[in-house]
Amino acid sequence: MPTITQNLPDTFSIEAYQKTFALRPVKYPDDMPLLYKWMHAEHVVDQWQLHLPMPQLKTHFEKMLADDHQRLYLILCDDKPIGYTEVYETARDRLSHYYKAKETDMGWHILLGDPAVVGKGYLKPTGLMISKFIFEHTEAKKIVGEPDSKVEVYQWVADSFAYRVQRLIEMPEKTAALYFCNRDEFLESRGYLSFYGATA
Template sequence: MSTVSRQLPDYYEYQEDGTIYHLKQVRYPEHMPLLHRWMHEPHVIPQWQLNLPLVPLSVYYEKMLADDHHRLYLVGINGQDMGYTEIYEGARDRLGRYYDGDPDDLGWHLLFGETSAFGKGHLRPVIRMLSYFIFEHSNAKKIVGEPDHTVKPYAVVVAELCYELQRLIPMPEKTAALYYCHRETFLNKFPKIPQPQVSASASESSIA
């Protein structure tokens, strides 16, 4: 079955202010040591709660990669992998229990694993890249988000990037802030969609 998320490209590049950002799909088991290290970083643990030993974390990712309602990517900056994102289908995700979703809705979760990326002004371009990526490669009319409402820096940044707060949602592990980013609003403010470089090589497309 070719789901909305499975139709997304395996690789994407975006350039802003001379910096090249990329998304490349997670490959298993190749990327497990990197993800394991990031999930044990002190700044990652509170939000992600995946600071598991390597074997349980590998089992978790085996299940994640088999689930066809999302795609998992590494986020790179100037050729170096710096973070991780999950792009998911909102209506088929657990979030679908909490809002009236459209089948084409896509959302994302994001972390910067490398602390060297902090304070360099990368968050806004990466979120802009994710938004372009989704709108260019899907029929999504909106992007959804559900971060913990206590993460204040997120709220400030996404408001600048056309993510509009809808309401608070009580979830088991957090009170989430439901955001929508509408295609028309985003592309009116940021009209130039970059041309991605999509790799068709087997090395980029295998998940094994």
């Protein structure tokens, strides 16, 4: 039986801010030079801690791609790669050690790798896209997030799309803010309705 994430479509896109934001699967090994560049970017190193030599980074992504509880995608803006995301099943992830996960709960991680888009408002439309993607293509009633509590920009995006902080959790590499986003609240959030209010 395919897993929840194996059943996710390969591509997805939305129109936001007069741009097209899209997802496509990570292509191995073709995307490795780009992922290597992003993982070694100054704004990424501390948060992701994957600034490894290429052989070790390849090994890491080989394991990630073989893990059937998650799917790895590149984030595109007008067909240009700008970031990377991991969409995963929380009940089969280490996050399930920190809260009582349901089988349908989903989560995601995001990396905006292109320095040209960092701090330029791209996190909001990409967060919208990934959340919409999950709710449209799975039976998830809840999306769970665990960003580093020190990354304040997530709070702004979280408030827009009904991601509610539950508590702080101590993970091996960070103190994370545990967020829950319920499907119904997301669809009624001001962030979602600002894009889809006319047709939602």
